[in-house]
């Protein structure tokens with residue numbers, strides 16, 4: 660029963676001194692199977708206490724927002740902090756009463772069994788890809804469906820322009836930007852990846868996972884080459900989206916393909 664207990668237990672944030680922000684389970688609205696991203700190399704904050712203003716006992720927004728992805732940020736900021744600091748403590752997470760109940764332990768055991776059967780450890784594999792850290796972090800966001808598009812920001816209550824700045828027709832959603840947008844389709848087509856990047860998937864993250872699984876079934880040499888090219892292409896499509904959205908620059912397929920090739924050759 661001990662491994663089940665460790666999956667069901669979660670830290671309740673007090674002073675944050677006992678909790679490793681990047682390794683421990685402490686964000687209650689995240690599923691027990693959710694893998695936190697690794698600490699970015701430039702981030703020196705390791706304990707949850709490092710993200711709390713000790714004077715006001717509020718989350719230190721600038722420190723939290725600088726290092727946590729947009730999909731996780733609101734979940735951290737919504738964790739209540741008591742003004743009177745107290746020691747962190749473990750609570751039982753799966754049931755609302757936060758007390759251990761046999762039924763919820765069995766429910767959790769069932770979920771874990773199914774997860775182990777169905778889920779490929781892709782998120783762990785992503786951190787081993789031979790690409791710069793910022794691109795691996797971006798690919799982790801792709802895998803989790805956490806790329807900060809207008810669609811994702813709108814779902815968090817932000818008011819943003821929702822149209823695709825690459826083609827001015829579709830939505831600024833992960834599904835459109837990476838799968839449907841004529842700009843992205845041209846990038847996939849020019850690299851003979853258009854059949855692999857299938858637009859029939861239920862979601863972009865589902866498509867991402869399917870492509871990665873297909874590429875991992877190739878020989879080791881081919882797998883590395885294709886995965887790096889696939890990752891570099893996604894990164895450059897996203898970079899072009901940001902440049903057209905924030906700098907008003909026109910997306911250029913030929914120039915983008917040159918950038919992808921340069922990145923692939925230099926890793």
Ligand SMILES: [Zn+2]
Nearest residue numbers: 823826829840
């Ligand atoms: Zn578009």
